[in-house]
Amino acid sequence: MKKTIEGSEAMAETVQNCNPDVVACFPITPSTHIAEDLDHIYSNGGIRDFIPVESELSAISALIGASATGGRSFSTTSSQGLALMHEALFNAAGMRLSPVMVVANRALSAPLNIWNDHQDSVSERDSGWLQLFCETNQEACDAIPQAFKIAESIAIPVMVCVDGFYLTHAVEQVDVPDKELIAKYLPKFSPKVKLDSQNPITMGAYAFPSDYQDFRKDLFDDLNNSKADIMRAHDEWAKLTGRKYGNGLFEGYRLEDAEFVFLGMGSVMGNAKEAVDRMRAKGEKVGALKLRSFRPFPGEELAKAIAGKKVAVFEKAISLGGDAPIYTELTTAALEFHPNVVISSFIGGLGGKDVTVEVVVQVLQKIKGQEPLKEWV
Amino acid sequence: MKEIRFHGRGGQGAVTAAELLAVSVGYSGKFSQAFPFFGVERRGAPVMSFCRIDEKPIRIHQQVYEPDVIVVLDSTLDPNMMGKGLKADGIAVINTKLPAAQTGISASKIYTVDATGIALRNLGRPIINTAMLGALGKATGLVGLEDIIKAVRERFPQMLADKNARAVEECYNEVKS
Numbered sequence: 001m002k003k004t005i006e007g008s009e010a011m012a013e014t015v016q017n018c019n020p021d022v023v024a025c026f027p028i029t030p031s032t033h034i035a036e037d038l039d040h041i042y043s044n045g046g047i048r049d050f051i052p053v054e055s056e057l058s059a060i061s062a063l064i065g066a067s068a069t070g071g072r073s074f075s076t077t078s079s080q081g082l083a084l085m086h087e088a089l090f091n092a093a094g095m096r097l098s099p100v101m102v103v104a105n106r107a108l109s110a111p112l113n114i115w116n117d118h119q120d121s122v123s124e125r126d127s128g129w130l131q132l133f134c135e136t137n138q139e140a141c142d143a144i145p146q147a148f149k150i151a152e153s154i155a156i157p158v159m160v161c162v163d164g165f166y167l168t169h170a171v172e173q174v175d176v177p178d179k180e181l182i183a184k185y186l187p188k189f190s191p192k193v194k195l196d197s198q199n200p201i202t203m204g205a206y207a208f209p210s211d212y213q214d215f216r217k218d219l220f221d222d223l224n225n226s227k228a229d230i231m232r233a234h235d236e237w238a239k240l241t242g243r244k245y246g247n248g249l250f251e252g253y254r255l256e257d258a259e260f261v262f263l264g265m266g267s268v269m270g271n272a273k274e275a276v277d278r279m280r281a282k283g284e285k286v287g288a289l290k291l292r293s294f295r296p297f298p299g300e301e302l303a304k305a306i307a308g309k310k311v312a313v314f315e316k317a318i319s320l321g322g323d324a325p326i327y328t329e330l331t332t333a334a335l336e337f338h339p340n341v342v343i344s345s346f347i348g349g350l351g352g353k354d355v356t357v358e359v360v361v362q363v364l365q366k367i368k369g370q371e372p373l374k375e376w377v
Numbered sequence: 378m379k380e381i382r383f384h385g386r387g388g389q390g391a392v393t394a395a396e397l398l399a400v401s402v403g404y405s406g407k408f409s410q411a412f413p414f415f416g417v418e419r420r421g422a423p424v425m426s427f428c429r430i431d432e433k434p435i436r437i438h439q440q441v442y443e444p445d446v447i448v449v450l451d452s453t454l455d456p457n458m459m460g461k462g463l464k465a466d467g468i469a470v471i472n473t474k475l476p477a478a479q480t481g482i483s484a485s486k487i488y489t490v491d492a493t494g495i496a497l498r499n500l501g502r503p504i505i506n507t508a509m510l511g512a513l514g515k516a517t518g519l520v521g522l523e524d525i526i527k528a529v530r531e532r533f534p535q536m537l538a539d540k541n542a543r544a545v546e547e548c549y550n551e552v553k554s
Contacts, residue, residue, distance in 0.1 A: 004403030006396070114415070136436070166438040171399045171411040173434075270436035356439045 002175045007137035007167045008033030010174040011076075011102055014141040016041050017179045018148050018186060021071035024051040024062035028081040029114045030164030031104035035076055056081035060088040060099075067097035067157075068203055070194035072148060074099065078164055079106035082120045086127070089157075093128025093219065095204045096155040098191065100147045101129075102140070105266070105316075106164040107351040115352020116164040118265065122294070122317035122325055128219055130158040130226060131295040133265040135245075137167050137174045142243055145182050146233040152189045154222060154229050161294075165352070166267040177241070185240055223296050230293055249298040251290045252305060254280060258287025260364050261306060263330070264314040265291045268355045272314075275360035286364050291326065299333025306330075307338040312367045314360075314377075316349040323374070342367070348377040378431040379519060380441045384459045385450030388420040390506030394448070395426035397532060398510055401524040402430050410435045423454055430519055446470065448513055449482065450492075450505055456481035470516045470552070472505050477554070488516040490552040492544075499544040507541040511548035522549050 005013075012034050015023070023042070025035035042050035053059045059075045066073035077085065082103055092099055103121045107113040121131055132147065134140040140162045147158040162168060193201060207215055227249060234248025245251045253273050255261065262272045269290040279286045289305065291298075313327040322328065327345035334341045344367050349355040359377055366373060381398065385391035392413040399411035413426045427441040443462045452473040460482050463469070469484035471477075474494070477487035490512045492505040499508075507529055514520045525545050530538045 004400045004409060163438070165415070166412070169413055170438065171396045171409075173403060173408055267438040270438055274437050354440050356442070357437060 002173045004171060005174050005176065006033065006169065006171045007140065007162065007174070008169070009037050010137050010141050010176050011144065011162070012037030012041060013176045014144045015074050016046050017177060017182045018074075018145055019072065019179070019182075020047060020074045022049045022051065022062065022066035022073045023047055024053050024059045024066070024073070024075050026053050026056050026059050026077070026081065028056070028078050030106055030116070030168045031076045031078040031081070031102065033168060034102055034104065038076075056084040057088060060085040060092065063099035063101075064088060064092050064095065064097055067092070067099045068095065068195045070189060070191050072152070072189045074101065076102040076104065078104045079108055079120045082124060083108060086124065089124055089127040089129060091204060092157045094215070096219075097157060098151040098155055098189065099157045100144065100151050100160065101157070102144070102160045102162060104164040104168045105161055113351040114164075116166055117316040117350045117352070118161070119317045119350070121159055121161045124159075125295055125325065128156065128223065129295065130156055130223070130230070130293070131161055132158065132230070132292055133161045133294055134167065134292075135267055135269045135290060137162075137170060137172060138243065139245055140167060141174055141176055142237060142241065142245075145177060145186050146230075146237050148189075149186055149233045150226065150229050152191070154226055155191065156219075156222060156226060161266070163267040181240060185237060227293070227296050227298055227301075230296075245292055246290065247301075249293045249301060250305070251292060253288040253290070255287040255289055255305065257285060259285040259309060260367055261287050261289050261309050261311045262314060262360055262364055263289040263291060263306070263311055263326070265294060265326075266316070268314065268316070268349060268360070271355060271357045272360045275357045275364065278357070279361060279364060294326070297329050297333075299329060300337050302330060303333045303337035303341070306334070306341050308340050310342040310344070310367045312344050312346050312363045314346045314348060314355075314363060318347055318350070342370070342372050344373040344375075346373075346375055346377050378429055378435065379445045380443070381428045381430070381446045381448060381513070381519070382441045382444040383426045383428070383448045383450065384454055385424050385506070386420070386454070387422045387424050389424070389450045390504060391424045391426045391450055394450070394506035394510060395428040397507065397525070397528045398428045398513070398520060400531070401510070401520045401528040404524045404527060405521070407432060408435050412438070414440060423458070446513070446517055446519070447482075447484070448509055449473075450509060452480055460484065468517055470509065470513050472509055486554060488512060488552050488554050490548050492548050495544050495547045495551065499540050499547065508544035508548040511545035512552035515549045515552050516554070522546065
């Protein structure tokens with residue numbers, strides 16, 4: 001049933017309805033309300049275990065321990081909090097564990113800034129976690145059960161990425177998935193191997209030069225192959241709820257006959273859809289492409305979707321000393337699979353700089369020339 | 378779509394006001410979205426919050442730059458800042474004892490109410506965010522008195538809810554243009 005609810009509260013209720021064994025959080029803006037709401041739910045007996053840890057590194061460490069013993073585990077964080085988890089993120093993925101985390105995306109210091117961009121999770125792209133970006137709070141609540149399903153079936157952890165403030169603090173209508181619905185969708189977590197005192201094993205062991213690379217290649221291949229698992233989890237959820245987001249990897253909006261395309265991630269894509277409708281009303285052949293799965297990066301599928309078009313890749317993250325992350329990967333994929341595209345790079349929205357419908361319109365106007373652009377907006 | 382911008386100071390509850398408005402509007406089956414803009418997080422600093430109301434789902438997530446309505450919780454804030462971008466046929470709903478002409482705010486229609494006085498009478502404290510929703514409802518017709526009171530009752534424990542509900546109703550009845 002739809003209700004008018006703050007995004008953070010809707011996400012916390014969804015996590016509760018996924019029946020987690022262990023939730024471990026340390027508060028940091030703008031993820032704090034999710035952690036507070038989960039703590040509140042725990043106090044009322046709604047969650048088995050909530051650990052109010054002393055830092056984000058402890059939070060991720062608790063998740064690793066819980067997941068290794070076969071527990072469904074969850075945390076939420078933002079910005080510096082995610083950065084503090086950095087080394088343990090690699091452990092969670094390398095040990096093939098299944099925690100799920102909502103990252104309320106926020107800029108990184110310095111300068112200190114509490115507002116939204118994507119630098120925090122994009123900077124963890126090589127950690128081995130899947131990253132699903134959400135446009136709305138409904139999409140976030142739909143992504144959480146999917147994230148548990150994917151993480152637990154392929155033993156790779158998942159981040160659900162939501163824009164800080166724009167989503168976490170927005171009060172809007174959300175159909176929060178209830179316990180019964182999620183029970184139909186999400187099977188009990190039963191990992192192939194787990195820590196068990198009756199049947200002891202070693203996890204996260206030492207790997208010599210003769211073996212280490214093989215472990216890394218296994219994870220590398222499984223991450224690339226996880227595209228099929230993401231799509232399946234998305235399709236099964238869509239069948240139950242009627243809510244779908246493109247093919248689960250990305251979602252095109254008035255894309256098919258579009259000549260000019262705005263590609264981006266997160267809540268800005270609602271503004272992009274509005275901009276596309278306004279420009280279409282004037283007869284302009286524009287479209288939008290929302291990237292949902294940043295990790296794994298669906299390069300081949302995206303290249304096919306944008307073949308023959310001019311594309312503005314809009315990113316709320318940068319790579320200092322290099323080109324913007326999505327632009328770089330999309331350009332590589334296009335070269336390999338469909339070289340007949342013109343791809344421009346736009347960087348904007350850093351540290352909460354508002355990316356309005358008008359900004360999207362301006363970006364789409366700019367890419368009408370022959371030459372690809374690299375600009376900050 | 379109607380866009381409402383609330384202006385207040387940190388601690389006055391501008392964020393809660395926008396949220397309660399969104400919740401009240403939600404009861405009628407319309408779509409709504411409330412969203413705060415935090416600056417420096419301290420008492421007394423200027424704070425803005427936004428609410429959108431529409432007949433169809435709201436898909437944009439951005440600040441409100443050209444509001445249909447501004448709600449002024451604290452009339453000592455800079456009137457130029459508060460009036461910025463207000464539509465030509467825009468409405469201002471202001472918490473003040475002063476007559477509209479002396480508020481320094483220019484709008485096609487100005488409604489005033491002494492919400493501070495009403496809050497002091499009912500709550501014993503100058504917390505005017507809920508009360509001002511009553512004034513907004515009467516001035517704009519965007520939300521019904523009953524739905525505001527329902528949202529207030531959902532949000533607060535009964536004693537506090539009763540007092541707030543009375544303040545909402547008094548503001549609804551006393552606001553004038």
